[in-house]
Amino acid sequence: MTATQDILQHTEGGVLTLTLNRPQRKNALTSAMYATLAEALDRAANDAAVRVVVIQGQEAMFSAGNDIEEFLHQPPAGTDSPVFRFLRAIATFPKPLLAAVCGPAVGIGTTMLFHCDLVYAGDNAAFSMPFVNLGLCAEGASSLIAPQMFGYHRAAEALLLGEPIYAEAALEVGLVNKVLPPHETNGYTQQVARKLAAKPLTSLVETKRLMKGAQQNAVVQCIHDEATVFAQLLRGPAAKEAFQAFLEKRTPDFSRV
Secondary structure: OOOOOOOEEEEEEEEEEEEEOHHHHHOOOOOOHHHHHHHHHHHHHHHHOOOEEEOEEOEOOOOOOOHHHHHHOOOOOOOOHHHHHHHHHHHOOOOOOOEEOOOOOOOEHHHHHHHEEEEEEOOOOOEEEHOOOOOOOOOOHHHHHHHHEEEEEHHHHHHHHHOOOOOHHHHHHHOOOOOOOOOHHHHHHHOOOOHHOOHHHHEEEHHHHHHHHHHHHHHHHHHHHOOOOOHHHHHOHHHHHHHHHHHHOOOOOOOOO
8 A cells, every 4th residue: 555645546456446535625636636646547557467447535525526725726727737637547548447436526526437437336425516606617528428428408407507416316327337335335346346357458448448439539629628618717706706705615606707
């Protein structure tokens, strides 16, 4: 077991497990954490000893999304910032990628799951993409993938209203593969990962490539397009008001923006 800041990395039996480990801040993701995740995925893609990757949190929390304070004071400088490097890395990762999700999965805590091959959720999971409520826009190619996966109207509910999607509804729309008790979710995901790791890697990689290949370029382009708009909006008055209201624990006032 090695710890890289707030991401734990552990490799065993061909399975690399990346654990979000910042529970004191509800696993809110910082630039350093994004950089660590992106680098870990890039290494794993080229490491013959890694056949499968699992991303997980704890029984009560997957991720609260971006660290709001950091985003307020140190917004991403552009599409090459760590958060967007991570999104590109996860969207193009060639090997099987699994996620175990319990508790809240906010913002990028949900959008990263669109790029996982298998997702297992605790029955306490709640998925939300409240970007508009923060004066921002969809990211992680969610504006492309969510309508395809959910259907347009459910995607609009999730992305325009920021309404949460709970575990059983997430199962119904295909965001997750199975719902389990929270204390079983990480362990079950590890079992599936070991099952995959025992299969021929070339067959897994080629099958994934064939399933994703037709849309891969569109997904990467969408991530770039969303990132460009996201970075602009992040510097805008609506986002500043939303973040300041969050820090001050009050309702944002968008009447002037």
